[in-house]
Amino acid sequence: MIQVKNLVGGYSDQxxxxxxxxxxxxxxxxxxxxxNGSGKTTLFKLITGGLxxxxxxxxxxxxxxxxxxxxxxxxxxxxxxxxxxVSFDFTVEEIVSLGRxxxxxxxxxxxxxxxxAVIEEVMELADVTRYRHKQFRTISGGEKxxxxxxxxxxxxxxxxxxxxxxNHLDVKHSFYMLxxxxxxxxxxxxxxxxxxxxxxVASLYADRVxxxxxxxxxxxxxxxxxxxxxxxxxxxxxxxxxxxxPIVPKPQLLMTPHNEGVAQSVDLKNSFHIDQNEGVIHIxxxxxxxTLSNSVVGEGIQWLKHFCNFHVQKNYDGGDxxxxxxxxxxxxxxxxxxxxxxxTAVKLDDMVLLEREYxxxxxxVMVTAGVGNAVDITNEQRDENMSKIGTINxxxxxxxxxxxGALVNASISATEAKTKALHDLKVKDxxxxxxxxxxxxxxxxxxxxxxxxxxxYAGSGTVVGxxxxxxxxxxxxxxxxxxxxxxxxx
Ligand SMILES: Nc1ncnc2c1ncn2[C@@H]1O[C@H](COP(=O)(O)OP(=O)(O)OP(=O)(O)O)[C@@H](O)[C@H]1O
Numbered sequence: 241m242i243q244v245k246n247l248v249g250g251y252s253d254q255x256x257x258x259x260x261x262x263x264x265x266x267x268x269x270x271x272x273x274x275x276n277g278s279g280k281t282t283l284f285k286l287i288t289g290g291l292x293x294x295x296x297x298x299x300x301x302x303x304x305x306x307x308x309x310x311x312x313x314x315x316x317x318x319x320x321x322x323x324x325x326v327s328f329d330f331t332v333e334e335i336v337s338l339g340r341x342x343x344x345x346x347x348x349x350x351x352x353x354x355x356x357a358v359i360e361e362v363m364e365l366a367d368v369t370r371y372r373h374k375q376f377r378t379i380s381g382g383e384k385x386x387x388x389x390x391x392x393x394x395x396x397x398x399x400x401x402x403x404x405x406x407n408h409l410d411v412k413h414s415f416y417m418l419x420x421x422x423x424x425x426x427x428x429x430x431x432x433x434x435x436x437x438x439x440x441v442a443s444l445y446a447d448r449v450x451x452x453x454x455x456x457x458x459x460x461x462x463x464x465x466x467x468x469x470x471x472x473x474x475x476x477x478x479x480x481x482x483x484x485x486p487i488v489p490k491p492q493l494l495m496t497p498h499n500e501g502v503a504q505s506v507d508l509k510n511s512f513h514i515d516q517n518e519g520v521i522h523i524x525x526x527x528x529x530x531t532l533s534n535s536v537v538g539e540g541i542q543w544l545k546h547f548c549n550f551h552v553q554k555n556y557d558g559g560d561x562x563x564x565x566x567x568x569x570x571x572x573x574x575x576x577x578x579x580x581x582x583x584t585a586v587k588l589d590d591m592v593l594l595e596r597e598y599x600x601x602x603x604x605v606m607v608t609a610g611v612g613n614a615v616d617i618t619n620e621q622r623d624e625n626m627s628k629i630g631t632i633n634x635x636x637x638x639x640x641x642x643x644x645g646a647l648v649n650a651s652i653s654a655t656e657a658k659t660k661a662l663h664d665l666k667v668k669d670x671x672x673x674x675x676x677x678x679x680x681x682x683x684x685x686x687x688x689x690x691x692x693x694x695x696x697y698a699g700s701g702t703v704v705g706x707x708x709x710x711x712x713x714x715x716x717x718x719x720x721x722x723x724x725x726x727x728x729x730x
Contacts, residue, residue, distance in 0.1 A: 271446030339394025533685035538580030609719035614676030
């Protein structure tokens, strides 16, 4: 659709755009990224002809853009810029109608029936119909932005150039506008070339992106370009962490503020307190820990301060565990947003809490264990009638700075240690009579202080992995022994 070859240009003899090559395909949403002053608007102006180029070629559908008349250009492309001033007293509807200008015929140009139908459609789409009779100058910045988009769409362009289209828009209207553009792109084969400042929005909506820095493209490609943390850091001079969106297979970026005064070490043993009664074990840390868990609430990767293990009756029907834990938390006055919550039918008095230190690494482990529902994971037959007390809940707190991979490593180390404990205590799957590897409802939480040097590994080949293995093993053995004693007494 658009082809740019070796484009050079700017405002003086010192060009801003310094040799740009670019191909934008028909029907794609292309995002132009780059820091302030990198030349994005200048590149737009060169492409639309608002600024004469010094060198290079710009063609649209193979035709040099400089050869297109203004009317031809208006039928091909619409531009929505930050500089769209409307100085006269026009109503919203009149502004949108201006978008049909290139289609009106005759000397005394007037709107045809089909022009009116297009105007109605785009006003409806941009959600501005209700302001149609208002003076443009009296509406808000965000409303103006939507009116100008409606005007651009009224042009029914092949190509839409947008300079920061969601500027002024709140979250709802930003996503509304982007969804609208995406739908229009799919329905009408519209080609979109948009300057976007929000890298996360670019990742979600653009098909391809280019990263402009000092008038040159650093990178052109799929939005996976945004996974290159080093390059983004160099261009934007901000510490960036690339993550994956949890629902859409696209990268999302997290910026890290420059934090001076962050603690360099923490005394783990003295940075929490524990409240325990018949109903709950509540471990509260002074500072949030980065956690990975399959807790009933607070699952996944989180930053949390409160860790609760709730007691349920042996015949708990498991109706709505999330709801139950949330209402217990509310009742106990513990923050829902900062808590990981597990449940167990094991007597909470039988909890084992160990504090250990290995080669300067401090660990705290809490285990409650019941093995009535112990299961051999490799045995495909299952006992559907699980009514006995049988859950091993493990919470492991470490003074370490784990990468996400190390969090997974740590959970493997803890799981292997638990399985070794079951093996040494000869716990069997009562259904298959083979050695049990766990129970059917075990929960595990790893919480790390994230202080000190980053640790990428926490497996059995590392000091921290070994420390996790030994402490979890010791706590699990002790908790199962306590459970067995209670079973024998009852
Ligand atoms: N009209 C102008 N006359 C002279 N220099 C200009 C003019 N407009 C912009 N520049 C300069 O050109 C460079 C690139 O500006 P441009 O507006 O293209 O950047 P941008 O990437 O769009 O930035 P932003 O993200 O801040 O909008 C800047 O150094 C700017 O000062």
